[in-house]
Amino acid sequence: MWHEYVGHDINRDWFMLRQPEVQVIARQLWEEWYPQIIFNHHQHSPFPTRIFIPPFADPVNPNIHPLVVRGVNMVGEHMAKRFEELEMPGVVSGLTFTMWWNGGMRTAPYFHNQVGILSEVTHRYASPVYHHPDSLPETIRAGSRELSMTEPSIHYTNPWRGGWSRLSESMDYHLVSSIGALDIGSRLREDWLYNIYRMGSQQIRDGEAGGPFAYLIPSEDQWDRGEAVEMINVLRRGGVEIHLATEAFQANGTEWPEGTYVAFTGQAFRPHLVDLMEPQDHPQREIYPGGPPEPPYGGLAGWTLPMQMAVNVVRVDEPFEARVEAVERAAVPSSSVVGDAGFGWVLSPRRNAARVAVNRLQAAGDRVHLATDAFEAAGVAFDPGAFVVEAGSGTEARVRTMAEELGLRVVAIAAAPAVETVPLRTPRLGLYMPWTGNMDEGWTRFIFHEHEFPVDTLRNAHFQRGELDAYDVIVLSDQNANSILQGHRPGAMPEPYVGGIGADGVEHLRRWVEAGGTLVTFDGAGDFAIDALGLPVANATVAIPREELFVPGSLIRTVFDNTHPIGYGTPGETAAFFQNSRAWDVLDPEQVDVVGRYADEDLLMSGWEIGAGTHLAGRPAVVRARLGAGQAVLIGFRPQFRAQPTGTYRLFFNAIHGAGAEDRPVLIGRTGAFE
Structure with a gap:
């Protein structure tokens, strides 16, 4: 199945748990049922093998209990034994798939003391195919491992020799692997049950000993209080126990107020909590000694949640006592509407939820303005980019309802701010969806809907026919430039689905x-934008070999100019999700503004990097290029990857809302503090 939003990334949403289908299953796994073995069926295995099963490849995440690793290996070997008993060749293991990443349907269970199993069968097509024995490859390579396809080995004991490949045979392989897992599960049912208890007990004991003892999430000391609440609910959806302090308490030599959230590590799912709270340090691995780095499975090395969501979390190593109550789901932050609303109300640009509020108010016909500079109102200081809501018929009731539902603190003002404000219309937003299929587009569309941005899907034909005038802003999610331009080659798909935007679309x-x-x-x-628009910007990383610059799915320290219209409300420093992404060279500073730069030092926050200090440090990460009366905003990393890095959402939210300005030249002409 291809999920409406995220395609088969539905299988990679297992620590954020954004999609409702995943949330339903996660509740069964970690709040109600607690199975000891979880089996995830997939396709397809590397040709010419017939099925991939465990054991998996290195590396192993150090937060996973050793009994989980042993259990995975045991189930895999038992399935393999069954295949040999039934004379079914072509069973491979030990390739590609590792036990490092937390976030897949078979990997997240590892961090819940469960045995996660993955199988990948071959032949995913309805039509049978004949493979002549002479056509089979002699070897296959996956990362640092090369396996013979003709000679038996530890991980491929009975090579498949060729012949007919049918869909029915793939189903047979799935069935045998399932029966194998059920067989070992039933034979050792008391062992599995006792060991999940044993692991959980050990996790509780280790957590209560400290180092860390708990993580504290302040309710107030946050850049965006709403994202702190959302992070807590992400943890709760993953079965992590969270508590709320009912009285002030002492920890780390500091007094913490009532209302502080506490995640004690003395709990059964301690590995999941610690893995999401702490930085990852991926092992340095090479394809061969002295060779290029071996990419991690899925291209992911680091995913630390507080860094991605820009949430303030305090680690406490030493045990402490506090009066607390269990949290089922964290409520929206406290809200308020204060002051005299003779003119209207002001919303801080720091809250992602403020964008939802703006979209709701605009949909109701209310007038919203964007303040271009910092100002103070009713004793509250507001950053550049604050939203000013003008009073109108029924506006006050909508503002109060919205503040309560979204947990916003709204300040009423008697007169217009003494700074320049720009009236905003509802932006007419288009999102490009290629016929090649793009899960990054689906995640982007999901985020737009989640934050209540009205959005239209744009296909190749819209560009080719020049049907773009109905839009103020167009978003292109992460995609290879040639794929955007060319799409499917002729003959690869039916005629309506071949090609890309094309030369006419570019013009x-x-x-x-x-x-x-x-x-x-x-x-x-x-x-694509650089080439299509002729922008005076260059990709500074494109020609650097992997041996010199390699940053696979990691969090890179990045600084932002939040006085620039594209940077409004963004933390001055936060993590950027960098997956062998881009840094820019600005060729004409008169035409191009820098909104974000990779930090000058200490770039790696979580994951793995080679050469970041040499090739990324201080380089532009986000730029805005003016072109005629318009602009192009180039974000060099993935600011919305799988709906995880909420700390960088504001970059594209700002560009979208700014595109709806009644006087766009005012915003396009404004620069920030960066040189």
Whole structure:
């Protein structure tokens, strides 16, 4: 099945648990049923093997209990034994799939003391195919491991020799693997049950000993209080126990107020909690000694949750006592509406939820303005980019309802702020969806819907026919530049689905930007924008070999200019999700502004990097290029990867809302503090 939003990334949503289908299953796994073995069936295995089963490959995440690893190996070997008993060749293991990443349906269970099993069968097509024995490859390679396809080995004991490959045989292999797992599960049922208890007990004991003893999440000392609450609920959806302090308490030599959230590590799912709270340090691995780095499975090395969500979390190593109550689900932050609303109300740009509020108010017909500079109102200091809601018929009731539902603190003002404000219309937003299929587009569309942005899907034909004038802003999610331009090659798909935007589409896009449109690109799509629009920007990383620059799915320290219209409300420093992404060279500073830069030092926050200090440090990460009356915003990393890095959402939210400004030249002409 191809999920409406995220395709088969539905299988990679297992620590954020954003999609409702995943949430339902997670509740069964970690709050109600607590199975000891979880089996995830997939396709397809590397050709010419017939099925992949465990054991998996290195590395192993150090937060996983050793009994989990042994259990995975045992189930895999028992399945393999069954295949040999039934004379079913082509069973391979020990390739590609590792036990490092937390986030898949078979990997997240590891951090819950459960045995997670994955199988990958071959032949995913309805039509049978004959493979002549002479056509089979002699070896296959996966990372640092190369296996003979003709000679038996530890991980491929009975090579498949060729012949007919049918869908029914793939189903047979799935069935045998399932029966094998059920067989070993039933034979050792008391062992499995006792060992999940044994592991949970050990996790509780280790957590109560400290180092860390707990993680504290302040309710107030947060850049975005709503994202702190959301992070707590992400943990709760994953079965992690969270408590709320009912009285002030002492920890780390500091007094913490009532209302502080506490995640004690003395709990059964301690590995999941610790893995999400702490930085990852991926092992340095090479394809061969002295060779290029071996990419981690799924291209992911680091995912630390507080870093991605820009949430303030305090680690406490030494045990302490506190009066607390268990949290089922964290409520929205406290809300308030204070002051005299003679003119209207002000919303801080720091809250992602403020964008939801703006979208709701605009949908109701209320007037919303964007303040271009910092100001103070009713004794409250507001950053540049604050939203000013003008009083109108029924506006006050909507503001109060919205503040309560979203947990916003709203300040009423008697007069318009003494700074320049720009009236905003509802932005007419288009999101490009290629026929090639792009899960990054689906995640982007999900985030737009989640934050109540009205959005239309744009196909190749919209660009080719020049049907872009109905839009203020167009977003291109991460995609290879040639794929955007060319799409499916002729003959690969039915005629309506071949090709990409094409040369005519590029010309129409360029004219649309020059006429005042805003183009926003994520990661690889920025290369397309540079070429298509002739921007004075270059990809600074494109020609650097992997041996010299390698940052696979990691969190890189990045600084932002939150006085720039694209950076409004963004933390001055936070993590960027970098998956062998981009840094930019600015070729014409008169035409191009820098909104974000990779930090000058200490770039790696979580994951794995080679050469970041040499090739990324201090380089532009986010730029805004003016073109005619319009602009292109190039975000060099993935600011919305799988709906995880909420700390960088504001970058594209700002570009979208700014594109709806009634006087767009005011915002396009403004620069920030970065040189």
